[in-house]
Amino acid sequence: MPSSARPASGRRLNRVHCVWAAILSLTSVWAHAGDFSVGAGAGVVRGKTDCVDGYACEHGSTHAKLFLGYRVTDGVELQGVFFDAGKFDGGDTSPLGTAFGGRFKVDGIGLAAGYRWSFMPSWSLKGQLGLASVRTRFDYAAPFSGNVSESKTQPLIGVSVGYDLTPNWRLSVDYDATRFKVHTTRGSLQMLGASAQYAF
Numbered sequence: 001m002p003s004s005a006r007p008a009s010g011r012r013l014n015r016v017h018c019v020w021a022a023i024l025s026l027t028s029v030w031a032h033a034g035d036f037s038v039g040a041g042a043g044v045v046r047g048k049t050d051c052v053d054g055y056a057c058e059h060g061s062t063h064a065k066l067f068l069g070y071r072v073t074d075g076v077e078l079q080g081v082f083f084d085a086g087k088f089d090g091g092d093t094s095p096l097g098t099a100f101g102g103r104f105k106v107d108g109i110g111l112a113a114g115y116r117w118s119f120m121p122s123w124s125l126k127g128q129l130g131l132a133s134v135r136t137r138f139d140y141a142a143p144f145s146g147n148v149s150e151s152k153t154q155p156l157i158g159v160s161v162g163y164d165l166t167p168n169w170r171l172s173v174d175y176d177a178t179r180f181k182v183h184t185t186r187g188s189l190q191m192l193g194a195s196a197q198y199a200f
Contacts, residue, residue: 035199037069043193049090055101061086063191082109101141108134110156122164132156136182150182170197
């Protein structure tokens with residue numbers, strides 16, 4: 001068994017090396033056609049959940065995000081983003097009429113295309129539209145126990161106002177919105193915050 005596993009492991013490593021080589025080659029080609037950027041942001045978030053008597057209900061939390069951007073042409077940008085939308089308290093009612101409460105934990109990863117408009121020196125307005133895979137986990141509150149999680153593809157929209165500190169650094173105020181769902185509960189997710197972005 002050990003002797004037959006080593007060649008398979010070697011083949012996996014070779015595939016990984018080939019994938020990384022392809023990514024580096026594509027990055028080298030793309031870098032001549034546009035600019036890459038990385039950034040991070042944080043702020044407040046509101047998740048719309050149902051409230052039931054006898055259980056905590058809290059719609060507000062904090063969020064954080066990391067993103068990677070690529071400028072296709074002047075004004076047109078692509079962005080990949082990961083976000084952690086925090087935790088919310090809420091509940092629902094089972095098909096038999098039993099009320100239950102608990103805590104929602106939401107995160108996601110998305111891809112969006114957008115357009116940036118420079119409306120005055122150093123200032124810009126950006127709008128973007130895309131899709132996100134949003135994962136929601138619900139932890140039941142006492143007297144129930146356990147949890148359930150679900151991932152759904154949801155629309156992702158965003159608007160931001162940015163200020164260029166330097167040719168490479170930009171600060172932005174961002175508004176992003178999507179939706180989440182777990183079990184029979186679904187709601188809107190709205191994130192407002194600030195971010196810093198570095199272009200290279």
